[in-house]
Amino acid sequence: MKFFIDTANLDQIKEAQSLGILDGVTTNPSLMAKEGITGQDNILQHYVDICNIVDGDVSAEVISTDFEGMVREGEALAALHDQIVIKLPMIKDGVKACKYFSSKGIKTNVTLVFSAGQALLAAKAGATYVSPFIGRLDDISTDGLHLISEIRHIYDNYGFETEILAASVRHTMHVIDCAKIGADVMTGPLSSIVGLLKHPLTDSGLAQFLADYQKGN
Numbered sequence: 001m002k003f004f005i006d007t008a009n010l011d012q013i014k015e016a017q018s019l020g021i022l023d024g025v026t027t028n029p030s031l032m033a034k035e036g037i038t039g040q041d042n043i044l045q046h047y048v049d050i051c052n053i054v055d056g057d058v059s060a061e062v063i064s065t066d067f068e069g070m071v072r073e074g075e076a077l078a079a080l081h082d083q084i085v086i087k088l089p090m091i092k093d094g095v096k097a098c099k100y101f102s103s104k105g106i107k108t109n110v111t112l113v114f115s116a117g118q119a120l121l122a123a124k125a126g127a128t129y130v131s132p133f134i135g136r137l138d139d140i141s142t143d144g145l146h147l148i149s150e151i152r153h154i155y156d157n158y159g160f161e162t163e164i165l166a167a168s169v170r171h172t173m174h175v176i177d178c179a180k181i182g183a184d185v186m187t188g189p190l191s192s193i194v195g196l197l198k199h200p201l202t203d204s205g206l207a208q209f210l211a212d213y214q215k216g217n
């Protein structure tokens with residue numbers, strides 16, 4: 001299972017990278033705005049900065065909603081760095097743009113996916129990644145994890161190579177449940193990654209080992 005961090009915060013990306021278990025980064029316009037990154041030049045430079053920190057794929061989202069605009073923006077983003085993955089919204093022109101980029105061998109991430117039908121379309125369009133938003137489904141009392149199971153089942157039925165990127169992960173149990181279901185990737189905040197480290201028995205066990213060592217020395 002690949003671990004992506006879902007942030008545009010460079011310090012958090014560096015911290016996750018320093019653990020040695022980070023496989024990539026996802027961003028979106030809201031995450032960029034949260035870090036105060038505005039203006040096209042600054043946003044493009046920020047993507048390059050992120051690529052220079054991590055070894056893996058970095059999703060960069062287009063803001064156009066028409067096919068021509070998505071292609072124009074996506075090509076400019078792809079030219080920035082070979083780690084860039086073009087993130088496209090699950091709308092009609094997004095599907096067309098996904099097919100356009102996938103047929104050129106450019107990596108894509110189809111985002112804002114909330115149903116199995118949308119995930120099926122993304123796979124048919126040759127998406128590298130599909131991003132079902134599990135936390136936002138949970139937010140409206142719908143079972144986000146069930147959607148991951150449905151997509152896994154459908155993709156396995158037909159051998160689709162599109163990777164299921166469980167997005168809108170909010171906490172450690174989302175990560176564990178996605179791993180049980182067989183999501184290929186999860187993207188979540190730093191807390192959902194480092195939270196996996198925590199167990200009180202690890203802390204108390206280590207404290208005891210260190211105390212016992214001190215007694216003998």
Ligand code: E4P
Pocket residue numbers: 006026027028111131133135136167168169187
């Ligand atoms: C995915 O790529 C999105 O950036 C993200 O996971 C959305 O998460 P949120 O629902 O916590 O905003």
